[in-house]
Amino acid sequence: MASSCTLLCRRCWCLRLRTDAVTLQYSTRVQRWKASPRTSRKPPVGFCSVSVNNSTRHTGQSWQRQIVFYYSDSLPTPVLTESAGCNDSKEMLRADAVVAREHQLAKMEDTSLMTRKHELLDLDAVVQPSPLDDISDEEAINISVPSTLPPPSSSSLRDYVDKSETLTKLVQLGVKLWKLEQRPNVGSMLLRLDFQMDVSPRLLFLKGIGVEDSRLGYILSHNPFILTEDLENLQARVNYLRSKKFSSESVASMVSRAPYLLNFSVKRLDNRLAFYQQQLGLSAQKTRDVVARLPKLLCGSLEPVKENLKVCKIELGFKENEIQHIVTVVPKVLTANKKKLTQIFDYLHNTMGVPHHLIVKFPQVLNSKFLRIKARHLFLQYLGKAQYDPDQPNYISLGCLVSLPDDAFCSEVALATLEDLCLFQKSM
Structure with a gap:
């Protein structure tokens, strides 16, 4: 050991x-x-x-x-x-x-x-759930469904017609998309509409109140926002007009000629009717007749109407009963251009010598073209037939002066040929 x-x-x-x-x-x-100088001091x-x-204990x-x-x-x-x-x-x-x-x-x-292992864990983290798994209501709401339409990379609606059923049907109805795309936000609104859910019910409603199929394209071309109106509101406005004794034919005609009529509330429509009845001093029946003949009176601004009423009374010198008669026969006088209205009256009254009562008798002359009135009057004056007094021989009424076409005016009033009128107009 x-x-x-x-x-x-x-x-x-x-x-x-x-x-x-x-x-x-x-x-x-x-x-x-x-100690080597060639080597860096750092290891x-x-x-x-x-x-x-x-230390060794043997060697010390x-x-x-x-x-x-x-x-x-x-x-x-x-x-x-x-x-x-x-x-x-x-x-x-x-x-x-x-x-x-x-x-x-x-x-x-x-x-x-x-x-x-971390890579496998990361891959497991991004694994998509199975489409057969149950999800909650909140997750279902947050799911984004890709649109079938192309991205809005074009400013023209014609690039989307082939992709959108709504636009295709609107084109078939005669809607002028080139007009609608020039208006802000209208193109995107139309692309979001579903034809079966949004467009078709409104079209059926318009046809139900008597609007003809040929007028649907005109209405939507001027007022596409009717496609976003609630059907109950549209029906309530139609019911109000009928309660004011507007006939069904009148309502259909008013909607066809004034596309924005049904976009206004019942309260606004009632205020407009009351305004015209009070300002013009007309009966309810005559007020309905004026509005039915020019339904844009219920849609446009009231300021031009107020201005024209002041012009007719103060500048032109018409009496209230004369204004009532003019408006009843020619409602467009209420919305006519002020400059045009004063220009025609000045030429009729001061140049042609037509008195107020004759202008009131033929108020459609205020809605005629100024150049036509001037050219025909000068032609009659050249022929020596410019006589507008009914008490004098060879009387020429203002109605025949402005309402007849050129050939009828030459043969019946001026007793000249159409070539003579054309040559005279060229020499003016």
Whole structure:
């Protein structure tokens, strides 16, 4: 037993001496590397230095031992700067290097596995749910359904006609899309409408109140917003007009000629009727007749009407009963251009010498073209037949002056040929 212990101690002592010798060689190389001017003062990547103070009790000498390892950038294998000593020490160092390399490789494999695991987790996170899974009401509301229409990259509705059933049907009805696309937000409104749910019920309603099929395109071309009106509101406005004793034919005609009529509330329609009855001093029946002949009076602004009534009374000098008669026969006088109205009256009264009562007797002259009145009067004056007084011979009424076509005017009134009238107009 003692001999075995003695042998083991000797082996340990021998191994220690050999290790000290190898360490001394490594320390010398490290000192040379530090003192070399060509090398950077910083150790290279993977450089590791371990200092150990050791002293031997047999030699009485002490030195600093350093073990230096240099790791390559690509491989984790330690490389000794100087090989020295016996084969046992080399084998031990190689074994340590192999162990370190295996440890590094194992660490790299663990890192790779963790990365792959995270990638798998990320892929699992973006997996779309199955279309057969049950979803809540909130999720169903948030689902965005792609539109079948192309993106709004064009400002013309003709690019969408082939894609939209609504636009296709509107074109077939005679709706002028080129007019509607010039109005702001109308094109996008039409693209959002569904023909079966939005357009078809309104068309059936218009036909139900008596509007002809040929007028549907005109109504929608001028008033596409009727397609967004509630059907109950439309029916309520029609019922109001009928309650005011407008006949069904009158209501259909008014809607056909004034497309915006049904877009106004019942209260507004009632206020407009009351205004015309009070301002004109007409009876309810005559007020209905005026509005039925010019339904735009219920849709347009009231300011031009008020202005024209003042012009007729103050500037033109008509009496109230004369104004009532003029408006009853020619309702367009209420909405006529003020400049045109005063120009025609001035030429009739001051140039042609026509008195007020004759103008009231033929009020349609105020709605005629000024150039026609002037050309025919000068032609009659050239022929010596410009006589507008009914008490004088060769009397020519204002109605024949403005209402007859050119050929009838020449043959019946002027007793001349159409070529004579044309030549005279060219010489004017």
